[in-house]
Amino acid sequence: MIFRQLFDSTSGTYSYLLASRAGGEALLVDPVLEQMPAYLQLLDELGVRLVHALDTHTHADHVTALGALRDATQCTTVMGAYSQADCVNQLLSDDETLNVDGIELRALYTPGHTNESFSYWIGGAEPAVLTGDVLLIRGTGRTDFQGGDAGASWDSITQRLFPLGDQTLVYPGHDYKGWTRSTIGEERRFNPRLAGRSREEYIEIMAALNLPDPTMMDIAVPANLACGQPPGGL
Numbered sequence: 203m204i205f206r207q208l209f210d211s212t213s214g215t216y217s218y219l220l221a222s223r224a225g226g227e228a229l230l231v232d233p234v235l236e237q238m239p240a241y242l243q244l245l246d247e248l249g250v251r252l253v254h255a256l257d258t259h260t261h262a263d264h265v266t267a268l269g270a271l272r273d274a275t276q277c278t279t280v281m282g283a284y285s286q287a288d289c290v291n292q293l294l295s296d297d298e299t300l301n302v303d304g305i306e307l308r309a310l311y312t313p314g315h316t317n318e319s320f321s322y323w324i325g326g327a328e329p330a331v332l333t334g335d336v337l338l339i340r341g342t343g344r345t346d347f348q349g350g351d352a353g354a355s356w357d358s359i360t361q362r363l364f365p366l367g368d369q370t371l372v373y374p375g376h377d378y379k380g381w382t383r384s385t386i387g388e389e390r391r392f393n394p395r396l397a398g399r400s401r402e403e404y405i406e407i408m409a410a411l412n413l414p415d416p417t418m419m420d421i422a423v424p425a426n427l428a429c430g431q432p433p434g435g436l
């Protein structure tokens with residue numbers, strides 16, 4: 203399997219390119235608009251054909267490349283069932299599977315960071331989960347806007363992600379320190395917001411973060427509800 207973790211340094215966003223083989227079909231997860239030239243070049247160099255572009259949730263810190271990729275490659279645009287983005291071609295329900303040339307991604311509804319966030323589990327010999335911003339490496343996604351809810355975040359992480367098993371690799375939607383991946387077992391034992399905490403403590407921790415709004419938020423959220431292509435342009 204081809205699996206590439208791609209980084210947008212401006213927003214600290216990880217995007218993921220998956221394909222079963224050279225010459226086959228490919229999927230891009232959480233692509234960033236500014237990285238379009240790099241994506242098109244890499245798809246071309248690997249000889250893969252993009253069939254789906256997927257966002258784990260409506261991002262507030264960068265503009266999605268879903269619409270631009272659809273226009274450039276005729277791929278379908280995919281999000282979870284509760285997305286408000288009416289430009290999306292395909293909405294996945296909880297536990298629904300997306301098959302890309304033999305690679306199966308199972309959609310897991312994991313609200314908390316936003317009320318429409320999904321994670322995507324990839325089975326096989328080395329199981330992995332793309333967690334979007336619900337579970338980060340030694341952190342968790344903020345829960346103070348876009349329908350975020352700290353209790354829902356705790357429930358998603360402990361009831362949907364932890365049962366995937368300690369060996370499951372964790373690939374998050376962001377990292378600001380350059381850490382690239384973790385495992386469910388590591389996060390269960392060492393994530394300072396989760397390890398040894400109760401649900402009530404977690405809700406208190408999240409309520410005390412007092413983070414500023416992302417600088418891109420007023421542009422990114424409306425743009426992303428139109429797949430990065432608002433009617434009047436960005």
Ligand code: FE
Nearest residue numbers: 261262335343
């Ligand atoms: Fe996010």
